[in-house]
Amino acid sequence: xxxxxxxxxxxxxxxxxxxxxxxxxxxxxxxxxxxxxxxxxxxxxxxxxxxxxxxxxxxxxxxxxxxxxxxxxxxxxxxxxxxxxxxxxxxxxxxxxxxxxxxxxxxxxxxxxx
Amino acid sequence: xxxxxxxxxxxxxxxxxxxxxxxxxxxxxxxxxxxxxxxxxxxxxxxxxxxxxxxxxxxxxxxxxxxxxxxxxxxxxxxxxxxxxxxxxxxxxxxxxxxxxxxxxxxxxxxxxx
Numbered sequence: 001x002x003x004x005x006x007x008x009x010x011x012x013x014x015x016x017x018x019x020x021x022x023x024x025x026x027x028x029x030x031x032x033x034x035x036x037x038x039x040x041x042x043x044x045x046x047x048x049x050x051x052x053x054x055x056x057x058x059x060x061x062x063x064x065x066x067x068x069x070x071x072x073x074x075x076x077x078x079x080x081x082x083x084x085x086x087x088x089x090x091x092x093x094x095x096x097x098x099x100x101x102x103x104x105x106x107x108x109x110x111x112x113x114x
Numbered sequence: 115x116x117x118x119x120x121x122x123x124x125x126x127x128x129x130x131x132x133x134x135x136x137x138x139x140x141x142x143x144x145x146x147x148x149x150x151x152x153x154x155x156x157x158x159x160x161x162x163x164x165x166x167x168x169x170x171x172x173x174x175x176x177x178x179x180x181x182x183x184x185x186x187x188x189x190x191x192x193x194x195x196x197x198x199x200x201x202x203x204x205x206x207x208x209x210x211x212x213x214x215x216x217x218x219x220x221x222x223x224x225x226x227x228x
Contacts, residue, residue, distance in 0.1 A: 042118075042219050043204065043218040058215065090157065090158065104160075105158040
């Protein structure tokens with residue numbers, strides 16, 4: 001398995017509170033991604049990063065921000081959590097999207113917003 | 115926008131039965147195609163992938179998939195399933211024309227009864 005860890009693995013929080021999820025990789029891959037997984041929707045891209053300090057929005061970016069100050073860490077922040085953000089969040093990494101490279105996924109973070 | 119459709123949301127079958135899961139995508143051009151599997155409580159793992167060459171791709175655990183360009187399809191098959199194949203299966207597509215972002219289908223939950 002690729003060296004990807006996510007923290008925390010589980011979190012319960014209240015509406016309106018800020019939440020930060022961390023993805024850490026030891027593979028030195030350039031690209032990192034945050035997805036959310038919801039029943040019937042598969043995985044949907046929230047934000048991604050193509051290098052340190054280089055990020056862009058995905059399909060469902062509203063209510064989320066990201067930061068990447070180091071190659072190995074990609075943070076996802078919910079500035080003010082809402083119940084609609086209850087989901088399982090997965091981080092993924094790859095070196096070259098669109099080539100023969102594959103995205104590798106972390107173990108996931110289950111977030112519940114009450 | 116690119117989209118990926120998995121028509122079966124739930125499949126229930128008995129051990130030794132054959133499995134076929136459908137996947138269709140909506141856009142043309144060169145595509146890379148993937149099937150990922152998520153066992154209960156685990157993260158996504160790559161089952162197989164197609165980039166070019168032989169349209170019949172063999173993956174891990176006895177799975178295979180066939181890319182039919184004219185039908186925009188990439189169906190997953192296994193001739194004889196086992197109880198341990200109980201999982202959720204996701205088709206995913208990446209296209210340079212669509213910004214090299216991985217787009218997932220909604221997933222198919224497969225339950226194999228012993």
